[in-house]
Amino acid sequence: MSDMALKQEDVREEPPANLWRDAWYRLKQNRMALTSLVIILALAFIAVFGPWLTPYDFLSQDLIARNQPPAWAHPFGTDELGRDVLSRVIYGTRTAFIVAISVTAVATLIGIVLGAFAGYFGGLLDRFVMWFTDMTMSVPQLLLVVVINASLKPPLARWMEAQYLETLNPIYRNSIIIDFVLVFGSMALITWPPYARLVRAQVLSVRNRPYVTAARALGLSTPVIIARYIVPNALGPLIVAVSAGLGTAMVLESAFSFLGIGVNPPMPSWGNMIADGLRVWRNYPHLLLAPAMMLAVATVAFSFLGDGLNDALNPRGQK
């Protein structure tokens, strides 16, 4: 019987597939997602190598060449202080990526820890964590950020000043650090709840999958089961969420910078560039267009990549 069982299975000869490889294959089939990936990689390249790519210093002013339209010398023109817009947009990309990646990383980390504990242990801990999550989600985001900014900025600034006086280390005079810490902190504090909920739901559903029961029946220990059975299977949706979350974080950062509670001038951010450009867009539309285009392209790319990853990692969803 066994010989017969093999007879025609031998026909199936394919390289052994792997779920990640399969997902990559499916992602490659999706043009939108692939294009988005290329755009994101290009933007990331610009962000990382920005200082070597910019034709000018993003701070150097050329008061003679103010508000220049795009030309060879300044492909995106210059702003009202005669600074090169291309260089500023490139630095803005740097800001956007630094903020998006750090914020998403912190938010995801909070989410994984809280969600995994809540999901795995359940009971009272679960209820408390979920209550806390819901509370956080119910507070208006903008309000929370304003409150954090208003209440934390002055003491932080005072602390930096004190540190500088004590150590004379110039790093404490850099106000950009305060901006970033506040922006990261407040944004991470408002963006973690969805990750916590997702991780909890994943852990809950995977924990009850038959293969986890099967692993218990094999006599495997709990850490082995978590590491080899629960975590790898709970990862897919989180990857999708993180990809989409990066785009959202960029929009948030721009929005806050636009409102002046995020990254402040002179450090370029797409958001504060848009804010500056908006005041003069009738006369110098390129000042608004350049950062706005960058922001639009980046967020659309992240959103399409997220969709593509979703389809690629959950093939059953499409059929």
Next chain:
Amino acid sequence: MARKNGQELLLDVRDLAIEVVTRNGPARIVDGISLTVEKGETLGVVGESGCGKSLTMLSLLGLLPNKISVIGGSATFKGRDLLAMSHKELRKVRGGEIGFVFQDPMTSLNPVVRIGQQVMEPLLYHRNMGRAEARKRAGELLKLVGIPGAEERLDNYPHELSGGMRQRVMIAIGLACDPALLIADEPTTALDVTIQAQIVDIVKELRAKLGMSIVWITHDLALIAGLVDRVVVLYAGSVVEDAPVDELYENPAHPYTRGLLASIPRLKDEGAEKLSSIGGTPPEPGRRPAGCPFAPRCPIARAECERAVPALEPVKGEGAHRVACFAAGEIAEAVA
């Protein structure tokens, strides 16, 4: 038995072919299926998962899922080709002249609509009945399928009924408009054996009362033995055997049918030590062999089986028992 002359054909499916679009290109799921249903006849369609039995029936009503489409053949129902009909015409046939009962009564009923409303739906749409009249008829239908306290049940939601009761509701919906044909797709597979016996019983009773034709799709040869008049056996998207029910169980002509029958443990015999089994697994669509689809698993396959596809022909030169096998004549002789 002069089938085609004596009795009127209700449904005549010819050379039906269905394809699915996969990432490796199109694959044939149904490859030239032909079958007929006479007026008042109960036909059993038997096959394992993936043989195309459900898709064949879904295609008749234009209910194929995405990426799966009919690419050839015809299906004449009461003189009209179902496959050539517009969506509008088909909608009239669905639930009106052809009733359908699905496998899973848990998911085939809308969970948020009262069952009375769901039974009334086809009456309101196809029969243009008023609500009061439709509700009265729905109550009668539920009584007909043996639901106790039928009238009160009209206001229940599906989750308030057991699986067996839900399947009865499905049958009531399928029969609401007195269809000429009822297609039942594995209607008892999800049910327990005592409930399955109830459902089979009620279908037999309804058939005697209403006289509709039935196509009963199943994987269970034992289940339909006492229920159907004729059996069509499908394998890998083709008809391999088509025979009157007694003939099929007594003198199965195709090696696949023989293998299937031999692999069923029988309750009335003492258990044998080893079940005879068919080796291997059915080929997936798109990976089917060039010749006879069963050749790779067939114990008596020979060279010609791997080259050509045998046609469905009468076993004894004539008659209603037809088989698609090059060696069928020899099997018949060896058995006789």
Next chain:
Amino acid sequence: MNAMTKTEPLLQIEGLTKHFHVRLGAFGEREAVVHALDDISFDIMPGETLSVVGESGCGKSTAGFTILQLHRPTAGRIRYQGRDLAGLDEKALRPYRRELQIIFQDPYSTLNPRMTIGEAIAEPILFHKLAPKGEVKSRVERLLADVGLPARFAMRYPHELSGGQRQRVAIARALACEPKFIVCDEAISALDVSIQAQIINLLLELQRKYGLTYLFIAHDLAVVRHISTRVAVMYLGRVAELAPRARLFGNPLHPYTKALLSAVPEADPAYERKRQRQILQGDVPSPMAPPAGCRFHTRCPLAIERCRVEAPVWRETSPGHHVACHLAEGGGE
């Protein structure tokens, strides 16, 4: 196996009970108890196949899970080699878990989709240190050969296999633990007819080869008749009847067993047409509110007043034939 163990049961199940607490209502405000398993007792003899049959919700799968301590029992004892498994904590259980294995109904969902077949089979070998690291690969290949799969399947992922092949993998993984006892929980129900026969034959072959004991949980009585040594019929969390195969099928005593046998169709048109069926009316009551007295009385064609109030005792009517029914003949009250 010496003469002693032949008569000693491998597992003794005494008064095993499992209740699940569930919350009902939109806000989980009502609590209910599901009586999945109520006071069942039987022995499992080494080398036998004890089948447990019954309809969905009768508790047969819960019985398998509870015996293996995948569900902790509410009450009762499971004695294995003189130890009561119900009293052991997870760590103390581990060596027993290895010897008591399970094969599930759906082999797809019980294999980790992110592990190759080879990894899945090797896992228990490595974890329980059943072979030196260097020999694991050859051990996996031998196990694959045992279940009729070629060695190169070790590189495959579960989704690349057919249902029958996956079930073979699940069997190989259970075997990798070098078990003494395997619960087959509807292990062939999800498979096609022609594949079912292959897996049944494989299970029987392995039983002979390795001297395995099976608890075979199924709803298909024809299959059960084919492979069992003894058969237990369950209804609503209780065992209705337990007897050696020939007696249960030849001389069923409990009305439920009779009805169950009567409901099974035969692949024989002539026989089916003239067959007199006894069709049970109604549905299985909810295990959240099991009927008082005999739990079958709501559907029993023979039920008398006594059945409504008094639960029948579990009695042995002839050697090895147990039944719980007031009316069953063969042996006094």
